[in-house]
Amino acid sequence: MSEHSVTVVRLDRIDEAAAAFALDVARRWMLDRAIITVNTKTDELWHPSVWVPGAEFADAVEPGPWLSGFLTTANNGVDFTAACDAFHPAGNDEPPACRQCSTPAEGAYEEAYGDWATRWFEHRIEPVFTCRACGWSGPAGDWIGEFSLLIGAPAITFNNWPNLRADVTNALRDLLGGRTGVVRCHL
Structure with a gap:
């Protein structure tokens, strides 16, 4: 089985407190729209993320043939990173x-x-x-x-999600502030 992810990351340098604040704003935006919800069944291998798809996740993604099976996909959570990190495209690198x-x-x-x-x-x-x-x-x-490869913080990573709609990606970039980038990873 392969894994893929999409990360939206701020490239401009900000301190961890400002990064944490930006992530809180973005997380609240996604929670208010029911794009994500708290993971009540965390499992280190199956669902390790604290956040998982919410009831209205389909409003945030492009329609596609695998949308119906998405909720049963392993590791389909969302991770929020306040500390500077490297986001590498792995097998997609170009x-x-x-x-x-x-x-x-x-x-x-x-x-x-x-x-x-x-x-x-x-x-x-x-x-x-x-x-x-x-x-x-x-x-x-x-x-x-x-x-x-992009390096920065804060960052939001969608694990094994269908493609996000452009307006959702743009909204997250705006909420993170400053210069941002997107990295698509495939392992």
């Missing part, structure tokens, strides 16, 4: 694309991956990539893509 011309990030994305990822995680120095095709330059989080 260089982000230039915001101006859509050319994938230079070879440094893959060739120096460990160096820039370590600096970003340990020192919160976000890497800047320059497009080899058009010359546009910007921090990693400003490049286009949902299949590249």
Whole structure:
């Protein structure tokens, strides 16, 4: 069985108290809409998350063929992270694309991956990539893509959920504030 997740993460640096506050606001927004509810049957393997799909979760996701079986899917919870963390796309990893011309990030994305990822995680120095095709330059989080490493906090991770509707993703990005990104992971 494979696992996938979608994480919405704030890239701008804020302290943990501010991150916790932003998460509380986003959590309350989802609770008020019954998108999530408290997990009353936590199980380390089957349902480890504190939060699970609520009665109105379908209003937050795109319709699809597997929507009917979603509620019986293992590990279909939602996790909230206030501490800075790395969100990696795992099997989906690919260089982000230039915001101006859509050319994938230079070879440094893959060739120096460990160096820039370590600096970003340990020192919160976000890497800047320059497009080899058009010359546009910007921090990693400003490049286009949902299949590249992002580091930050706060973050909201939807485990094994159907695709979120764009308006829901955008609302969560607004609630987290600042510059945000999305990472899609598949294991």
